[in-house]
Amino acid sequence: MEHHSQTERHQGWKTSKSTDMIFRGITAACAALVLIVMAGIFASLLWNSLPSIRHSGISFLFSKAWDPVSNEFGALSSIYGTLMSTAIAMLLAVPLSMVIALFLVELAPPKVSYVVGSAIELLAAVPSIIYGMWGLFVFAPFMADHIQPLLSKYLGWLPLFQGPEMGIGMMTAGIILALMILPFISTVMRDVFAMVPDVMKEAGYGMGATTWEVTKDVTIRYGIQGMIGACLLGLGRAIGETMAVTFVIGNSSDIFISLFEAGNSIASRLANEFAEASDPMYMSALMELGLVLFLMTFGLQVVTQLWLKRVKRKMGGDLL
Amino acid sequence: MTAATDAAERLLRRRAAEVEEEDDDDNVRIDAFLHHFREEDKEDEAAPAKLSARNLNFYYGGQQALFENNLDIAEGKITAIIGPSGCGKSTHIRIYNRIFELYGNQRAEGEVLLDGKNLLDPGTDLIELRRRVGMIFQKPTPFPLSVFENVAYGLRLHFKMPKSELNGRVESALKKAALFEEVKDKLDKPGVALSGGQQQRLCIARTIALEPEILLMDEPTSAIDPVATRKVEELAESLKGNFTIAIVTHSMQQAARISDFTAFFYKGHIVEYGLTRELFTNPKQKQTEDYITGRFG
Ligand SMILES: Nc1ncnc2c1ncn2[C@@H]1O[C@H](COP(=O)(O)OP(=O)(O)O)[C@@H](O)[C@H]1O
Ligand SMILES: [Mg+2]
Numbered sequence: 001m002e003h004h005s006q007t008e009r010h011q012g013w014k015t016s017k018s019t020d021m022i023f024r025g026i027t028a029a030c031a032a033l034v035l036i037v038m039a040g041i042f043a044s045l046l047w048n049s050l051p052s053i054r055h056s057g058i059s060f061l062f063s064k065a066w067d068p069v070s071n072e073f074g075a076l077s078s079i080y081g082t083l084m085s086t087a088i089a090m091l092l093a094v095p096l097s098m099v100i101a102l103f104l105v106e107l108a109p110p111k112v113s114y115v116v117g118s119a120i121e122l123l124a125a126v127p128s129i130i131y132g133m134w135g136l137f138v139f140a141p142f143m144a145d146h147i148q149p150l151l152s153k154y155l156g157w158l159p160l161f162q163g164p165e166m167g168i169g170m171m172t173a174g175i176i177l178a179l180m181i182l183p184f185i186s187t188v189m190r191d192v193f194a195m196v197p198d199v200m201k202e203a204g205y206g207m208g209a210t211t212w213e214v215t216k217d218v219t220i221r222y223g224i225q226g227m228i229g230a231c232l233l234g235l236g237r238a239i240g241e242t243m244a245v246t247f248v249i250g251n252s253s254d255i256f257i258s259l260f261e262a263g264n265s266i267a268s269r270l271a272n273e274f275a276e277a278s279d280p281m282y283m284s285a286l287m288e289l290g291l292v293l294f295l296m297t298f299g300l301q302v303v304t305q306l307w308l309k310r311v312k313r314k315m316g317g318d319l320l
Numbered sequence: 321m322t323a324a325t326d327a328a329e330r331l332l333r334r335r336a337a338e339v340e341e342e343d344d345d346d347n348v349r350i351d352a353f354l355h356h357f358r359e360e361d362k363e364d365e366a367a368p369a370k371l372s373a374r375n376l377n378f379y380y381g382g383q384q385a386l387f388e389n390n391l392d393i394a395e396g397k398i399t400a401i402i403g404p405s406g407c408g409k410s411t412h413i414r415i416y417n418r419i420f421e422l423y424g425n426q427r428a429e430g431e432v433l434l435d436g437k438n439l440l441d442p443g444t445d446l447i448e449l450r451r452r453v454g455m456i457f458q459k460p461t462p463f464p465l466s467v468f469e470n471v472a473y474g475l476r477l478h479f480k481m482p483k484s485e486l487n488g489r490v491e492s493a494l495k496k497a498a499l500f501e502e503v504k505d506k507l508d509k510p511g512v513a514l515s516g517g518q519q520q521r522l523c524i525a526r527t528i529a530l531e532p533e534i535l536l537m538d539e540p541t542s543a544i545d546p547v548a549t550r551k552v553e554e555l556a557e558s559l560k561g562n563f564t565i566a567i568v569t570h571s572m573q574q575a576a577r578i579s580d581f582t583a584f585f586y587k588g589h590i591v592e593y594g595l596t597r598e599l600f601t602n603p604k605q606k607q608t609e610d611y612i613t614g615r616f617g
Contacts, residue, residue, distance in 0.1 A: 203461035
């Protein structure tokens with residue numbers, strides 16, 4: 001009897017172990033698949049870029065000449081445009097998102113918070129082509145007629161705000177991008193702030209802090225990791241955004257200090273030129289451009305993760 | 321003086337009489353022993369009220385949680401608030417610093433006199449009130465700041481002072497909270513990196529750094545281990561005199577160990593209130609007796 005039951009138990013244990021192994025195998029395979037796809041994309045980008053890398057060398061990154069006819073390819077204006085439009089977008093969207101999120105969590109009455117919150121979530125679902133069209137046909141003319149004249153009147157002494165008031169250009173692209181990523185950043189930040197435990201805020205108020213002091217010293221500090229995560233999400237979207245930017249950035253291969261001027265971004269150049277790239281070297285240059293974008297987003301991820309780790313260590317660990 | 325001490329006296333004298341024949345030495349010792357308690361009781365009873373709740377009612381939305389609470393918190397003493405969970409202990413002390421007002425649907429009616437002035441008056445300066453009435457929570461709530469900055473936090477909020485004075489006040493608060501020796505080498509480490517018990521004492525240090533008049537503690541030891549609990553209890557005992565302490569506790573032993581007065585809450589009512597020695601040895605209400613003898617929970 002004793003022996004029998006023991007074998008049974010042993011067998012039961014064995015079965016559960018083998019299902020466990022199958023389960024583990026499947027999950028591991030799925031995880032591996034993601035890595036393989038990533039590596040595959042990287043490898044094929046690299047492989048297809050090789051002719052261009054051999055042709056242009058390092059000057060690909062530092063030249064702004066882009067002349068497919070004479071086989072001259074420099075990515076600088078695209079890289080600059082990508083970074084600049086993203087920077088404008090982040091500069092506008094991050095503080096605004098923070099204010100919106102704090103309003104929704106800390107100040108707004110629950111009903112208002114719910115309605116506004118849902119509206120913002122809906123904004124996140126609008127396809128980027130809509131932003132592009134709206135940007136080109138509605139927002140760009142508005143920029144040209146109202147915003148840019150105002151900016152050049154009051155801030156025109158800065159080189160950033162000089163030049164043609166055409167509506168289309170770097171600044172408009174940045175603003176459209178900001179609008180696009182705003183719902184993502186603000187909804188994630190809202191969730192982060194809502195997760196800060198009430199008792200932590202009570203502890204702040206209990207020391208005699210004001211709402212503003214509790215917000216900056218408790219809520220924001222407590223949620224810093226989640227907030228950085230939210231920004232990353234927005235940044236990732238902005239840096240590779242194609243449709244909306246292609247519509248409004250103006251597609252010039254030059255680099256201007258003025259934000260009113262037209263420019264291009266890596267994504268917009270790729271979208272514009274892939275169809276016409278018949279020459280293998282032209283195609284390879286576009287592939288290399290894609291590789292640069294890939295590495296930029298990848299590098300960004302790594303840097304932020306490292307920074308996040310540092311923040312975590314400094315603040316002590318079990319934050320959000 | 322009090323019935324409890326009287327009862328103890330009768331018991332001791334009878335025991336002394338049983339053990340040997342009448343012995344003057346014993347009686348002298350018993351006298352001295354009882355005298356100590358009698359003096360303490362007398363002194364406790366003479367302490368003026370720092371806080372007085374008068375006909376206090378409290379509502380969560382339409383739900384009434386406190387009913388006509390009347391309670392005096394004696395100055396410089398420890399008052400324990402006991403009762404089964406959900407009876408309104410937290411609700412009661414959360415009125416004293418008006419922290420409940422963070423939530424729109426909570427409402428208090430009645431009066432709480434702090435040094436004779438009703439702190440529920442709309443004109444009360446909440447920031448000043450919360451500096452005078454500090455609160456320690458059930459779970460330690462260190463801010464995501466360094467140990468030093470945690471303690472300096474309130475000081476920076478309320479006062480402008482040179483760095484050297486700030487350092488001194490932080491150090492002295494940590495010493496009063498019996499934490500300085502343990503953290504003096506980790507002042508710039510994150511507060512959350514300390515152990516649970518240390519975190520709780522850090523929160524106490526942070527609060528007493530502001531030199532409040534009243535310390536409200538809501539089950540301050542329920543989330544920490546027994547050794548740390550003992551430290552917090554000793555700390556509370558060492559702080560009384562300088563501070564008026566109201567401590568909510570689910571542990572009757574804790575109430576008996578450290579408090580001078582005890583209030584027994586049941587279903588939002590204050591059933592009984594008096595000297596701790598009195599309430600535990602000679603409860604006047606049946607419900608109190610049932611609770612302290614563990615007959616209901
Ligand atoms: N935020 C709240 N909303 C509604 N009811 C509450 C809230 N907090 C506590 N209560 C109710 O008020 C009563 C007293 O709660 P509480 O003061 O927390 O009790 P205790 O601290 O004695 O355990 C309980 O019945 C509880 O359900
Ligand atoms: Mg409670």
